[in-house]
Amino acid sequence: MKLHNIWFIMKREFNGYFATPVAYVFIIIFLLLTGFSTFYVGNFFERGEADLYPFFSLHPWLYILLIPAISMRLWAEERKSGSVELLMTLPVSVFEAVLGKFLAAWAFTGLALFLNFPLWITVNFLGNPDNGVIIASFLGSLLMAGGFLSIGSCISAITKNQVIAFVLSLIISLVFVLSGYGIVIDFFAGWAPQTLVETISSFSFLTHFDAISKGVIDMRDMMYFISLIAIWLFANALIINARKAD
């Protein structure tokens, strides 16, 4: 694994987002939606508390919709245009390519997330929030975004069609979030053994993100997202190897 190859591929991919209006459209929509969800759904002002919990707690739901829009092009477009043949006949390994592209998408998501900083300024202006909690939540949200992106990247490798990649990623992301949602848990809790219910809920992004969004950084939650990313990206590389020429 050569780090500079990963860096070159990441740089190219990241700049690719800005070669078209896609990046700007995405960032604007993302900011509008985070703003809307923080103030209207999360009742930022009415709560009367100096924190960004309303902002972070709705991120899983925003990511379900928005992350597949970032990840859908990663491999689907490459396969459709045939440039995957060019990339895979350059002296780079498939893991370098998968990682480079994933990191570019992740960096882009990080940038979009960072552009919410006026909210952070606002809350500091209005009160005295625990900024340690906010930074922890920010990193947790970024880590969760990485989880969604790894799913999206892998799914985008199985098809040449970006719309299919978008819809499939959205559904799989939804499953990963919903498995920890109250209604789903209740549904299983009525009849399934306790261990099964716990296993299902332990696979959920919600379960792991909830603690993080309150500023509690537990190694197990971190490991959950990191290993999830690793597994999906590994599958991504295997799929590219097997299907790149189809």
Add this chain to the structure above:
Amino acid sequence: MTLRIEIDDLAKHFGAIKAVDGVSFSVSKGEVLGFLGPNGAGKSTTMKMITGFLTPTHGTVRVCGYDVLQDPISVKAHLGYLPEGAPAYADMTPDGFLKFIAEIRGLSGADRKRAVASAAERARITTVMHQPIETLSKGYKRRVGLAQAILHNPPVLILDEPTDGLDPNQKHEVRTLINEMAEDKAIIISTHILEEVHALCNRNVVIANGKVRFDGTPHELEAKSRYYNAVCVNVANIEQQAFETFLTSLDFVSDVEALDAQAGFRVYPKQGAQITAELSEKIRANGWDIDALHAEHGRLDEVFRSITMPNTESSN
């Protein structure tokens, strides 16, 4: 002669379809190998296996001594590849695209700058370096792909239909470029444009249905034509019927074909021998005046047909 590409018993099966079925040949430095065959014969599949994009079902490929299965990265580092259709990142400019390729190829700083400038100049794309690739014409796109392939001055070049879809001027430029580089590289060019056999190649491999049907020089390929060394002849002062009888009676002639009245007859030699001098001597000995007499070259399209479709009777 240093061997640069060695292919041994290479095969690729897609389910029951044998796209490439036991292909073996090798290419040395200085050789420009024209890889001919009808569409779907297995040319692109073979090239994709040489460049490490497809994994062979069985067989080996070695490029500059590196095995493509054991050390794909070294193989890829030693070759430049223009895939079919010259894919590129459409929203990049040629400048950004070539810089990216140069970085991945391990060039940096002044070396990178020099390599990009030189490749752009040789591929003649200097005027479009800052326009998005998707806005370029087909000819320019193809040349951006070529620039990408030659950027790092690789010892081996694999070009899949480099002149497909270009106009005659562009074709000429691309051929000139390839000829300029031919001396110190091993080059494989796939094509179904037969005129390129002479314009570009000093060796030909013809494949059909995944198998090698011919491996030799363009001259040898031509010699397989029934028209090879045939002579068209017409005389002024003799009746056609009698002249045909005379021609048929000659012992070095295998067949005589009547053309129209102006053109006279086409005389086929036995075993492709050169018969021009002998024939004209015999005609003069009879006191006839020769109106026209010229030897023909082989016809590549006819050879191509007879090699790639051996079961169908070849017509003119």
